[in-house]
């Protein structure tokens with residue numbers, strides 16, 4: 001059984017604690033590691049930041065909870081509500097809009113039985129409308145976790161859904177994990193699981 005040294009309901013694994021400790025060494029003070037710490041928390045708390053995740057970040061960085069809440073709520077990349085196992089972010093900015101982004105969005109809503117901002121009852125999918133993903137040449141673009149899917153249309157979006165249904169991924173967790181690994185080059189693999 002994994003020992004995580006967690007007191008007070010904390011959920012960070014030993015690996016996460018080691019990663020956070022390493023990240024902190026790159027900054028002059030602990031509080032400067034707030035954004036990476038929030039990504040670690042988002043990974044450890046199933047892809048979103050419930051109140052106890054924010055409290056754990058506050059405790060580990062020795063900062064007031066209100067400060068962590070203020071920082072986390074400033075950025076749209078942190079989730080305060082549970083997402084689907086596959087969180088589909090559909091770009092509806094200009095290039096994607098003229099290439100049918102809203103048709104893609106409406107097809108997704110119809111196929112999944114939810115509206116943008118909602119999660120399917122089985123927790124498998126959620127949809128969000130997002131600003132430009134900086135991949136305009138491949139409009140319409142859909143981001144799922146750390147992957148971009150380009151040239152998505154209302155006609156081929158079923159294939160994307162089938163591909164995702166058949167994958168074991170938990171995309172919000174994997175996105176957070178990918179970003180944490182970038183912030184801890186070399187250190188993350190060396191740390192205990």
Ligand code: FES
Pocket residue numbers: 091092093094095096097131132133134135136137139140141
């Ligand atoms: S407009 Fe959609 S990626 Fe830029």
